[in-house]
Amino acid sequence: MACAYPTVHALAEQRRGAPRGRVDPARRAAYDVLRAVDEDDAYVNLVLPPLLRDRGIAGRDAAFATELTHGTVRRSGTYDLILDHLAPKGIDAPVRDVLRLGTHQLLGMRVPSHAAISTSVDLVRTAVGHRPAGFVNAVLRKVDRLDEAAWVDRVAPPAEQDPIGRLSVEHAHPRWVVEALRDALAAGPTDGDALDDLAALLSADNEPPRVTLVARPGLADVGELGVAGAEPGHWSPYAVRLTEGGDPAAIDAVRDGRAGVQDEGSQLVALAATSAALDGPDARWLDLCAGPGGKAALTAALAAPRGAHLVANEVAPHRARLVAAAVRRLPDVEVVTHDGRTLELPPFDRVLVDAPCTGLGALRRRPEARWRRRPEDVGELVRLQRALLVRAVELTRPGGVVTYATCSPHLAETRGVVEDVLAGREDVTLLDATAALPQVPDLAGTGPYVQLWPHRHGTDAMFVAQLRRR
Structure with a gap:
């Protein structure tokens, strides 16, 4: 293109x-x-x-x-x-x-x-x-006659009359997105004024994100990624954050596939999916929506020393090729191309569903997404997410764990999907996903869901839920 x-x-x-x-x-x-x-x-x-x-x-x-x-x-x-x-x-x-x-x-x-x-x-x-x-x-x-603050005063509604409308203009987010983020923040723990917290999130969305690398365990060490201006990640032991820009492809380990560019929130999803406690064997893993392959590569790297086999499924052939490229240096990974809603394979011990979503949690790195998405997109995506999670449960053996993740904090796409799937089912138990990420201390006691935030954790706004098949 x-x-x-x-x-x-x-x-x-x-x-x-x-x-x-x-x-x-x-x-x-x-x-x-x-x-x-x-x-x-x-x-x-x-x-x-x-x-x-x-x-x-x-x-x-x-x-x-x-x-x-x-x-x-x-x-x-x-x-x-x-x-x-x-x-x-x-x-x-x-x-x-x-x-x-x-x-x-x-x-x-x-x-x-x-x-x-x-x-x-x-x-x-x-x-x-x-x-x-x-x-x-x-x-x-x-x-040029006015600065940006003065222009906002001129074209935005007064904060005392319409605080959401004011924040929408001041921080350049569509109103419906601001409302969705407000509701998602309100559903979790908050400290201080809710509008101040929302403003901090919107402001963080407008800050260019730091480039974060992942050293895939068994293939690379974080020391290899210690270029000038780099520092360790906050939460993932495999993360390195670049502070002075530069081209990640100039780093040998990235260029040859032993490391990659991956937000620390995405790394935490893979860590949660691979660390949840199971009942029974732990040898067959599935990434149901694997494209473009970052989480699959880290998951496969974590699977290798444990003798686990990973199946990485992706519905779009061109994205499946990206997955194959991402995992090319990792052993015992099988890349398949199929609609995840109808995938037929023997049961798995662990299943990761990184579902397609609105991407409202990654507005820092996808600047066009906030203007391209529409409220009506949510309903169609929720139907897809629900179908994928149902199929993931069906592909999980009794005692196995499903990890459901989205790069969106929208309540309909997150806990709404999980609660819809749980309703009426007696064969699934909701786990406390925060227990799988003890290295993020402010998540303790906020379960059962994990919700990361740019302004609190410096990551994309990743959501994680975990379910055990009885």
Whole structure:
């Protein structure tokens, strides 16, 4: 996708006869990614890195392009309110992306006003044409009259009248997402003011996440990942957090598959799934929704010294290939491609269901997800999650344990799914999942569910529940 899109865009430029080559490569790369997100439903984290490599953008220019792209996409909802306030007659999508980039430089980055505005004018001339250049110049000059806080005061409802609406604009989250996160926080333990806790979570969602690596046990040691600016993870003994950026693929252990890039919350899911106490044998493990393979690789690495065999199932063939690549150095792993709802295999001792979800727990690293998801997506995903969990229980032998996880704290996708599956069943017992993660002390006494949070644990907002088949 990263290679195809610029080619199509370049052809469109040639048809318009627009001048080319007047914009610095970093800003042009950011613009091309925004157009791919808008037109092709692309993902920033998949499109931007190869585009930067293909165009030879590195060092400080690559860092600038990364912050400009991620920051613009992350805050685009709030920027759109400002732009629509200034241009109520409407803005064409390509011009809007130029204005979003310029607005982020003015309000969200320390780019001098003249540089942010003049480069945006050059960008629209190059990418769209001469006609909207004056419009872009005029709108951005108006944006520059106020700072971001003042603009929020102008376009957001007052906090005393509509605190959720205010937080939605201030922290650039759709209102329905803010409401869902508020409800999820309220369902667990809270300290202090609930709105302050919610604001802290939304603020954490807008902070670029630290790159976290996993040293797959038996293949690599955390010492091998100790590059400049690295430090141990908070909770996983296999985690290393990078503090100075850099390309993880430059690390030998990552490049050859002995280590990988994996959020510490995802590592904790694998640790919980492999440490829950069983009744009986512990030799057959299943990852029911294994793509793209990070949890499967860590699970397989933990299985190997215990003599356990892992079956990693993934419904999508291209994602199954990613799983196979992730586990290629690990013994006794079988990758299969099947719909997890109808998978037929002999019973397993452990089953992990890392179910497809809205991804509301990973908004830090997937900036486009908050604007792409809709409330109506939840119902369809819940039906899928429920079916996968039911099948996971059926594939678990008596005495075995199912670990259900989502990268979303939405109550319907988390405890709602678990409680629906438990209702009316006498062959399943809900376990206290916090017991499987004693290294996270603030989880103690909060069970039976585990809910991690970016603002409390520095991880994605992973949910974990565990069930034992009687």
